[in-house]
Amino acid sequence: MLEYRMPSLGADMESGFLREWRVKPGDQIRKGDIIAEVETQKGIIEIEVFDEGTIGELLVKVDDKVPVGTLMATIIPAGEAVPVTAEKAPAAIGIPAAEVAAAEEHHIRASPLARRIASEKGIALSSIHGTGPDGAITRDDVEHAISARMAPEAKPELQKEPPTAPKEGISETKSAIPSAPVEVIPTKPTSAPGFSTETVRMAVAAAMSKSNREIPHYYLETRIDMCSALNWLSEANKQRPVRERLLPAVLLIKAVARALNDVPDLNAWWEDGLQRKASINVGYVVSLRTGGIMVPTIHDADSKSLDELMQALNDLIPRARALRLRSSELADSTITVTSLGEGGVETVYGVIYPPQVALVGFGGITEQPWAENGMLDVRPVLTATLAADHRASDGSTGSRFLTAIKNYLQQPDKL
Secondary structure: OEEEEOOOOOOOOOEEEEEEEOOOOOOEEOOOOEEEEEEEOOEEEEEEOOOOEEEEEEOOOOOOEEEOOOEEEEEEEOOOOOOHHHHOOOOOOOOOHHHHHHHHHOOOOEOHHHHHHHHHHOOOHHHOOOOOHHHOEOHHHHHHHHHHHHOOOOOOOEEOOOOOOOOOOOOHHHHOOOOOOEEOOOOOOOOOOOOOHHHHHHHHHHHHHHHHHHOOEEEEEEEEEOHHHHHHHHHHHHOOOHHHOOOHHHHHHHHHHHHHHHOHHHOEEEOOOEEEOOOOOEEEOEEOOOOOEEOOEEOOHHHOOHHHHHHHHHHHHHHHHOOOOEOHHHHOOOEEEEEOOOOOOOOOOOOOOOOEOEEEEEOOOEEEEEEEOOEEEEEEEEEEEEEEEOOOOOHHHHHHHHHHHHHHHOOHHHO
16 A cells, blocks of 8 residues: 655745545546645645555545645555455545535536635636536636636726825825825735735745745856857747747756756755755746746756757746646656746856755847957857855855856857
8 A cells, every 4th residue: 555645845845735635536647647726825736646546545534734744644555456445435625515415416517725715815606617527616717717707807906095094293285195106016926826025925925934034045157158159049039939939037047957967966955964866857947927037857868859848838937827737747847947038137046945956047049248268249148146055065066067057158059
């Protein structure tokens, strides 16, 4: 019998709330299947399994708070006999009997999470078309209904503070001066009801505070001539349809991944000592529209082509901004890359995300004076920085790593 426990989705996570079971006892599962949805400070995360077999027991109820490491379910390995009790177990856990009866009476099938969101938003389930198994209403169906009801999206209103009575000693003329209008900014993305920018910011702040306290950082910086890289990118994109064109970000990610093959000490975690990782999984920082960041993972970045990396970004970035990532996309990064893209800021200094031991920061590409072979020119220049853990490496190691990144970016045809 295999055990499935609540996974850790980052150094800042201590617990989460189970919001929906996607399986029932007796269901067959394969590696990578989604079995549950868990609510954390980073959004509602789809929880994957990495075993094959049959669901035995579901040991946690919907809406329970579940600490990291808690046993959530049992799995009967493929090939083993399935007990009759597992095959005849209830279809779901944590759904009140009255609610189930009502759903059957009205012939409305809906997941517990979809039912909860619809109730909170005042939407009748009977008005929603279900796209799940056997026509069941899913969270996506409810969210689409919410979006349809809210469209076109209203612009933030300008509200004025109500007039206040003049205080003693203050003239009526002064108190009558109208206050400046206040813009009301929505903080809860409609794609993930219940979450706000503040919860994401607090989660990031908690991890970064821990990093600053516990990790002895050192920083290195270098400038990279991006002339060859940008010229190569321009020529490569001429042969691609508009939707398949590459962005400079994929060159940066691939250069970092290739450099980690050369300097493996930085592709590691620090957990009771240095643990080198076999897979190179690059976490890429994504800024959210309403503020805050998410850091989804690009798995096996060194073995992916530039086109595959571009496809990965096109998939991950929208889901990260909608706070809808899988558990493996938040917990498996072996290094983090942050890029300011087309911003005017030239240099960014990052903070390592534990248990990783390094973070690479890329500023915006700007035209700068460049001296080479005794000649002065103007080139597109990129500033790359490294934040590294002094317990895992030193300046010499970090220097070799940044130099490797520079060399790969100056030979883009080898990426």
